[in-house]
Amino acid sequence: MQSSNEEMETSKEELQSLNEELITVNTELQNKNDELSIINNDMKNLLDSIDIPTIFLDNNLFIKRFTSHVTEVVNLIPSDIGRPINHIATNLKYEKFIEVAKEVLRTLMFKEIEVETNDGIWYLMRILPYRTTNNIIDGLVVTFTHIHKLKTAYHDIQKLNQEVQLAKEYSNNIVDTVRDSLLILNKKLKVLSANRSFYKMFNTTSEQTVGKFIYKLQGNAWDIPKLRELLEEIIPESNFFEDYEVEYNFVNEGKKKLLLNAREIFQGDKESNLILLAIQSKNVKEKEVNKR
DSSP, rough: OOOHHHHHHHOOOOOOHHHHHHHHHHHHHHHHHHHHHHHHHHHHHHHHHHOOEEEEOTTTTTTTEOOOOGGGBBBBGGGGTTBGGGSOOOOSSSSSSHHHHHHHHOOOEEEEEEBBTTTTTEEEEEEEEEETOOOOEEEEEEEEOOOOOOHHHHHHHHHHHHHHHHHHHHHHOOOOOHHSSSEETTTTOOOEEEEEHHHHTTTTOOOTTSBBBBHHHHTTOOOHHHHHIIIIIHHHHEEEEEEEEEEEEETEEEEEEEEEEEEEEESSSSSEEEEEEEEEEEEHHHHHHHOO
């Protein structure tokens, strides 16, 4: 009996020690559960505050969880967790989601696709592999970024560019029908464009004209002191000049008198203003006056 009592006492002490260890383990487990609950709450609040609809899928494309904003794109309710994504009705005008999702799982390469809802709202759908901390693929993450304003702005810019291009072509056609030779210069007196009459009158080409300083045209033939004075002094001060006469030495025809008219074209800020220079042979001018 004495021996049995001693053994029981020893067993009681061991049991007491095990109970203390169990209490310690339970306390640690409770702390871990509390930490996990806090992390889950933080993650939920983070995902909800980001305002990006997000769906988490497993490797079989079953729904694991989703953010509250995803209902704007896909008709999901809490009871849909665990259901296959292809059983859920979406608001998207896109029918290849399952095919693309399987491709991402197979290749592990993310996909970005612009998709439109039935309401005409545009999203950028991004499908990425879901990686665990051990770098194991455990499904997919699907996000929908709202890009409707960007898409609309891009469409408006394209439309505006088309209108600008049409207006440019229209104005170029008008300029090319003008009999006077025309040059458009920037503030640094480089030629931005010239019309057909200029190329014909001075027997030159666009390649030899556009992008060149006016004084360097045709072997410095335009480096005329009077023209320098007009462009560098009178235009900045008065914004225009009319019927200024200069002599120009044509290669095959010798010196001829030209009448120059110029006007500064305002484009908002002064640094981007242009100069429109009209050139007319004095003989032509005199003929027109005589006809009148």
